[in-house]
Amino acid sequence: MRLNWILFAAGLVFLERPAWSVSDVEVAGAIAVLRGVGPEGKGNQEATDAWKTLVSGDQRVLIPILKGMDGANDLASNWLRGAADAVVSRGLEKKDLTPMVELGEFLLETGHSPKGRRLAYEILDRTDHSAAQLILPGLLHDPAPELRRDAVQRLMDEAGVAKRAGRKELAVIVLRQALGAARDADQLDALSKSLREFDRKVDLPALFGFLLDWKVAGPFDSTKGVGFDVGYPPEKGVDLTAEYEGKGGKVLWKPFKSQDEFGLVDVNKVCGLIKGAAAYAYTEFVSDRARPVELRLGCENAWKIWVNGSYLFGRDEYHRGKEIDQYRLATELQAGINRILVKLCQDEQKEEWTVEWQFQLRICDPYGAPVRSASK
Amino acid sequence: MNRLQEAGQERVATGGLSMAVWVLLATSFFGGPLWGADWLQFRGPLGSGVSEEGLGPVLRPGGHAIAWSSELPGRGLSSPVIVGDRVFVTCSSGPRQDRLHVMCFGSKDGVKRWDRQFLATGRTMCHAKSSVAAPTPASDGERIYAFFSSNDVFCLDLDGNLVWLRGLTRDYPNASNSLGMSSSLAVVEGVVVAQVENDSESFAVGLDCRTGINRWKMDRPKRANWTSPVVIPATVGKHLVGLQSSAGLTAVEPGTGKEVWSYSEGAATIPSSAVSGRVVYVPSNGLTALEIGESGGAPKQLWRSAQLRPSTPSPIVVGDRVFTMNDAGVLSCGETATGSRVWQLRLKGPFSASPVALGKLMYTVNEAGLVQVVDLAGPEGEVVGELDLKQPILSTPSISSGSVFVRGDRTLWKISNS
Numbered sequence: 001m002r003l004n005w006i007l008f009a010a011g012l013v014f015l016e017r018p019a020w021s022v023s024d025v026e027v028a029g030a031i032a033v034l035r036g037v038g039p040e041g042k043g044n045q046e047a048t049d050a051w052k053t054l055v056s057g058d059q060r061v062l063i064p065i066l067k068g069m070d071g072a073n074d075l076a077s078n079w080l081r082g083a084a085d086a087v088v089s090r091g092l093e094k095k096d097l098t099p100m101v102e103l104g105e106f107l108l109e110t111g112h113s114p115k116g117r118r119l120a121y122e123i124l125d126r127t128d129h130s131a132a133q134l135i136l137p138g139l140l141h142d143p144a145p146e147l148r149r150d151a152v153q154r155l156m157d158e159a160g161v162a163k164r165a166g167r168k169e170l171a172v173i174v175l176r177q178a179l180g181a182a183r184d185a186d187q188l189d190a191l192s193k194s195l196r197e198f199d200r201k202v203d204l205p206a207l208f209g210f211l212l213d214w215k216v217a218g219p220f221d222s223t224k225g226v227g228f229d230v231g232y233p234p235e236k237g238v239d240l241t242a243e244y245e246g247k248g249g250k251v252l253w254k255p256f257k258s259q260d261e262f263g264l265v266d267v268n269k270v271c272g273l274i275k276g277a278a279a280y281a282y283t284e285f286v287s288d289r290a291r292p293v294e295l296r297l298g299c300e301n302a303w304k305i306w307v308n309g310s311y312l313f314g315r316d317e318y319h320r321g322k323e324i325d326q327y328r329l330a331t332e333l334q335a336g337i338n339r340i341l342v343k344l345c346q347d348e349q350k351e352e353w354t355v356e357w358q359f360q361l362r363i364c365d366p367y368g369a370p371v372r373s374a375s376k
Numbered sequence: 377m378n379r380l381q382e383a384g385q386e387r388v389a390t391g392g393l394s395m396a397v398w399v400l401l402a403t404s405f406f407g408g409p410l411w412g413a414d415w416l417q418f419r420g421p422l423g424s425g426v427s428e429e430g431l432g433p434v435l436r437p438g439g440h441a442i443a444w445s446s447e448l449p450g451r452g453l454s455s456p457v458i459v460g461d462r463v464f465v466t467c468s469s470g471p472r473q474d475r476l477h478v479m480c481f482g483s484k485d486g487v488k489r490w491d492r493q494f495l496a497t498g499r500t501m502c503h504a505k506s507s508v509a510a511p512t513p514a515s516d517g518e519r520i521y522a523f524f525s526s527n528d529v530f531c532l533d534l535d536g537n538l539v540w541l542r543g544l545t546r547d548y549p550n551a552s553n554s555l556g557m558s559s560s561l562a563v564v565e566g567v568v569v570a571q572v573e574n575d576s577e578s579f580a581v582g583l584d585c586r587t588g589i590n591r592w593k594m595d596r597p598k599r600a601n602w603t604s605p606v607v608i609p610a611t612v613g614k615h616l617v618g619l620q621s622s623a624g625l626t627a628v629e630p631g632t633g634k635e636v637w638s639y640s641e642g643a644a645t646i647p648s649s650a651v652s653g654r655v656v657y658v659p660s661n662g663l664t665a666l667e668i669g670e671s672g673g674a675p676k677q678l679w680r681s682a683q684l685r686p687s688t689p690s691p692i693v694v695g696d697r698v699f700t701m702n703d704a705g706v707l708s709c710g711e712t713a714t715g716s717r718v719w720q721l722r723l724k725g726p727f728s729a730s731p732v733a734l735g736k737l738m739y740t741v742n743e744a745g746l747v748q749v750v751d752l753a754g755p756e757g758e759v760v761g762e763l764d765l766k767q768p769i770l771s772t773p774s775i776s777s778g779s780v781f782v783r784g785d786r787t788l789w790k791i792s793n794s
Contacts, residue, residue, distance in 0.1 A: 039547050041589035044540040051538050074497040075543055078528075082492055082538045089490060115495065149471070186471055300554065313549070317575040320554035320600065326501055 022057040024064075030054040031068040034079040047079055055086040062087060062123065063102050069116035077115050088123050097127050104131065114144035114367070121147055140181045143367045152182045159194065172198050179207070183368035185324040208324070209362045209370025210263025211283050211340070215240055216256045216270040218279025221247040222345045227278035228302050228316050234280040235306070238341060247277050256281070262298075262324065263360040267344055273355060276348040282341050285363065286374040287333040293371055295340075296325040299359035302345035307331050308338055318347040319354045330366070413777040415458040418512035418560035420775060423606045424650050425692040425732040430778025432734030433793045435749050435761030442763075443779065443792040444486030449477055451785045452509030453558060453728070457520065458483060458776040462534060464520050465788055468508035473500045476508065478522045478530055483776065486790060490536035498526035498545025502556025505728075505770070510558035512604075512772070514568065516585060521568050525557040529570065531588055540588035544570070550577035553600050560604040562617055564630045567591055569617045573601035580605075580619050582633050592633030597621045603648040608656055610636070610672030618656060620649050625658050625666070637674040639666060647686040647700075647730075652693035655712065659686050663700060665715060679715035684708055689730040689772075692738070694752055699738065701727055707740070707750065709757060719756040723748050728770035732780070739780050745769045747782065747791070765789060 022030075033050035037043035054061055065084045069077050091097035106112060107120040121139075125132035140151040155178035162171040172195065179191045185208070192202040205212060220232045233244050244251040258265050267279045295305065295312065300322035304314030313329050346357045363371045419425040433441050450469030457464045461484055467477040474496040480489040500508045502525055513522040519539055522530045527544035545551050553574040562569045568583040578598045582591040596619065603620040608627055610616045616627040616636055624640040643649075644659035651657075654668045655678065662682035666675035684691070686700035693699075697718065698710045705725020709718045724742055731740045731750075738750040738757075745768060749761035767784035774781045779792040 041540065041542055041583075041587060044542075044588045045586075048539050055537070074495070074546060075541060078494045078497070078530075078541055078543075079538065081494060085493055086490075086536065086538075184471060315550055315576055316598075317554060320575065321501065321503065322554070323501055326554065327499075 022053055022061070026053055027057060027061050027064050031064060031080070034083070035068060035072050035076045037075045037079060038073070051079060051083055054083040055090075057087065059087060059091055059097055059100065062100070063106060066106055066112070066116040066120055069119070070113045072113070077113075081115070081119055084119060084123065088126060092126065099128060099131075104135070107135070110143055114146065117144050118146045121150075140177075145183055145368045148181060149184055149187065152178045152184075152187055155181075156187070156191065156194075168198060172200055176200075189324075204261045205258075205263050207370070208263065209364070209372055210258070211285065211361050211363070211373075212258040212263055214256045214258070214265055214281045214283045215253040216265070216267060216279060216281045217244065217246075217251050217253045218267060218344075219247040219271040219274050219277035220244070220251065220279065221276070222278040223276040223348070225302070225316070225345070225347060227276075228304075228314075228345050230278075232278065232280070234282070234341060235343070237309070238280075238282050238339065240282070247274070253282070260360075263362065264358045265342075265360065267346070267357040268355070271357075275346055275350075277357075278343060278345045279357075280341060280343055281359070282339070284373075285333070285338045285340055287335060287338055287371070288374045290335045291333050291371075292366055293331060293333050294364045294366060294368075295329040295331060296362050296364055297327040297329065297359060298322050298324050298361075299326065299344070301357055301359070302347070303359060304343040305329065306339075306341040308334060314343070316345070318345075319349060319356070322356075324360065325362075333363075333371075413458065414460065414515070414517060415456070415774040415776050415781075416517065417457065417514040417562060418455055418604050418648075419650070419690065419692075419730060419732065419772060422651055423562070423604075423648075424652050425690070425730055425772070426652075426694055427732070427734050427775040429775075430734065431793060432737040432739070432749070432775075432778065433761075433780065433791050434737065435747060435763045435791070437762075439761075441791045441793075443790040445787050445789045446481055446486040446488060448479070448783065448786055448788055449491070450475065450509065451507040452783060453507050453770045454509050454560070454783075455512040455772045456774045456781040456783055456788065457513050457515050458774055458781065459515050459517055459520070459534060462489065463781060463788070463790075464513060464515070464522075465783055466509040466511075466513055466522050466524065468496075468500070468524065472496075473502070473508040474526070476522075476524050476526070476528060476530075478513070478520065478532060478536075480520075480534070480536060481788060483779075483781075483790070486788070492530070492532060492536050492538065494528065494530060494541070496524065496526035497528055497543035499552045499554075500526050501554050506556040506558065508556070510556055512560035514561040514563045516563045516566075519585065521561050521563060521585075523561045523570060525553075527551055527557065527572055529561075529568070529583065529588065531568075531585070539586075542583065542588050544572055544581070548572070548577050548579065551579065552576070555600065558602040562605040562607055564607050564615050564617060567630045569605045569619075569630060571596065571601065571603070571605055571619055571621075573597065573599070573621060575600050580628075580633070582617075582630060591631060594628070594633045597623045599645065601645045603643075603645060606649050606651050606656070608651055609654050609668055611670070614672060616672065618649055618651075620658065621645065624660065625649060625656065636672065639664075639675065644686070646688050647690040650691045650693050650698070652698075652712070655693075657691050657693060657698055659691065663691060663698070663710070663715065665698075665712070678713075681710060681715035681717070683717045684710045684715060687727075689727050692731050692733060694733045694736070694738070697752065699731065701725075701731065701740070705742070707731075707738075707757060709752075721750065721757040721759070723750070723759065730772040732773050732775055734775050734778065734780065739773050739775075741765075741769045741771075741773060741782060743768060743770060745784055747773075747780075763791065
């Protein structure tokens, strides 16, 4: 019986494998090589040949490629994405792609990487657009941000249709449904504007999860930008009762609660319109458990961030632009109180557009959902 | 071995030739039969934006100049690159512009041959006017090297097979500009040169064409810079790469990154230098002409002209004339020998794209998508043709086999005499 099965399977392989196909072992080996690429071109030379091996396969290599994206770094994901893209493009050109149930099944398994699942959706869309459209509404609360985004966009389009048809109530309900699922800043912004056009209330800071309550200390000296690298006392430990020697006098921690819809913490309102200066903003965030998060910062001044005393990242660029979620900084929160310290430096440019000395910060889970402090 | 390398070896073997022979070989190397109809980088073979092959389309009213057009999936400020019968274009798409496209079209029919898509590994924020696909890719005739504002670099063969990739912001995390990066690539002597210059982690890097691994990396001035590297003649068979910045122009060996000479009297950070023969026209203190001696060492300043100060578009050299454009859309013509301004011509601006020239016809494209053809043959420039492409265009056109290739926000066009 076993021999019969082996012969049957071998026959299938013989009959179905075109001359340019590759074995499972070769596919697995090639994927392992691509997953091994790293910084500064590490693994590039081996990856070139592995990529060629992979794309010599037929559509049966797609699921292994997609699975290979689980846990892969960004560079490896691009190698794998490019391989899948090449296989699908060739199949479409030769018109020899057949429907793949496995592709849909992979897409629906939320344990796979968001990038891999998004790619599965795109392949499905290219090969069977109607099937992709059928699945899309069910992805409204999907953890993969790009899948969720398309489902939200579909609702936004539906709301537009309802509005143009004069069905205001339906439009509002659909917009609310979309707002409850949206994660991306531009969609949240657009949805809130649409709802307000219907005189509906939207609590934008709460939707985004901006951190609004801060203590601010400054100004410290940053003439000619030196303050970016000077470790003023708050960097050695925050003491909210302390008094510091600042630029032009004593500096104390002062409370600041942002009233801005987009959570901007305006340091000018605390320190005055001063240039060549540095300031610190401090807040505490209560997490109900230890968890991986992203700190998402928008800022057009030079900045540094510490979480629980550990330096996370910093950047010395001034007045080149700011947007929500401009910087996404992966970190870990501990259970209980987490201490977040932001250093913000202002340069000495004199143009009117260089007056801004502010930032906005929110905390999201790795999929972009806002995480709110348990103390709120 | 590619055509570039073959040419380089040929010249090395001829060391000690006279200046006339050198010039002949250099012409052959950069703009002659070795390059054929190829337009391999930003502003073409010499980085000068000039082609001598064929007669350019004049675009007179009522003519049918558009040979074909193809839709693009995303925006881009990058120029088309042409290798043989293929046109390569980069685009960025998606709400965060993080979907990076490297595309290939047939130059004869505009049919899409392939479209490889990748995800940005670096930051994609940029000014609304710019795009993540701002830098122009480059080719050595065998491979295409695509660079994006996210500092991702992709090397593919001409059939779309991925050869290597790099994520330079992933490697060097503070390398980015919140307004966007736009410096294009230069490929010379087996090295891809990228200027990743910004206010924070600022550097230039030479990547091995075959592997993408660093051949060298050097710190650069910490200041935002959107200019592109240019290939500068050195001794016979050798070239340098000119790295322009607010500090000036530094010439380095492409293989090692070793500095050979430096011009340190400041330079613009948006328009790039132009090279013609052995003279580099640097957007510095207006426009400054630097002549490279036969030794390939430090250049001699020929002249400096405040009247020829370029704005966003880079200068262009056609024969014995150098051309610049100012913020008001005025095209200025100067003598290459003296820097004296000869004439001015007001065009319909504003312009982001640099002009290019085919023979004695100059092609300018304004930001609204109006192509204006300037006849340079007479004593003064004259607009002799126009074509409204009715689409925002910030990309510099490319030229191949007498046709002009223009890319807009949504479309790639081939403009021909027929």
